[in-house]
Amino acid sequence: MCLLCVFQTVFKSDLLRLNLTSPLKSDRDIDSYFESLQRPESREIISLDSFVSESCHVVVFSLLLEYLPTSQQRVACCRTAWTLLVVDGLLLIVTPDSRQQHRNGRFTRDWRKAIESIGFARCRYEKLQHLHCMAFRKLATDNCQPQQPDIVDCALSIAQDQDRAADVDTLCDMSSYVAQKDTAEDVRDSETYLRSELLDTLCPRDAS
Numbered sequence: 001m002c003l004l005c006v007f008q009t010v011f012k013s014d015l016l017r018l019n020l021t022s023p024l025k026s027d028r029d030i031d032s033y034f035e036s037l038q039r040p041e042s043r044e045i046i047s048l049d050s051f052v053s054e055s056c057h058v059v060v061f062s063l064l065l066e067y068l069p070t071s072q073q074r075v076a077c078c079r080t081a082w083t084l085l086v087v088d089g090l091l092l093i094v095t096p097d098s099r100q101q102h103r104n105g106r107f108t109r110d111w112r113k114a115i116e117s118i119g120f121a122r123c124r125y126e127k128l129q130h131l132h133c134m135a136f137r138k139l140a141t142d143n144c145q146p147q148q149p150d151i152v153d154c155a156l157s158i159a160q161d162q163d164r165a166a167d168v169d170t171l172c173d174m175s176s177y178v179a180q181k182d183t184a185e186d187v188r189d190s191e192t193y194l195r196s197e198l199l200d201t202l203c204p205r206d207a208s
Contacts, residue, residue, distance in 0.1 A: 009038055011048045015080045016073060019050035030055050056084045060092045066158050074156035075114065082119050082138055091120060091136040095158075097127075107157055108132050114155030
């Protein structure tokens, strides 16, 4: 979920499900479109299901991408931002590095390559104490040099992805151990039962 600010009005939208319509032909049409979005003052924030492509000059992802559970979803958000922006529009990304300084440094290098592959050029980077701040400029389609989608989709990783992967591996190992343990116990139970049956056959017990 993200917030879209149009003039003085704030809307909410899901960038992963946002329907992007065709670009409008003139600035006047875009202004008219934005004016049509204005609503009477209300406490409720209105949700937008669609938005016009190439109508924004700035898109800001402030502490957003790292809360998405997969790299593919982060890449999808950046692709949506590219479609929303006009040529030379700015994508501003703020992402945390809070556990210790430069903990995510190795990931930001991959982020730069991945986001530039979508069709951006990084124009500014600043490392604050617990934040990475990046500014990307949208390139025209003719200047883009996209990589294979499957490569880009896996490139916006964060440290927690590895932690989750480790947790999954641990769970798989535990499940395998439990399955093996259960199987071993079943075998022991079966062997015990067969021994008991064999003894009863060879040495029948007194029915009394």
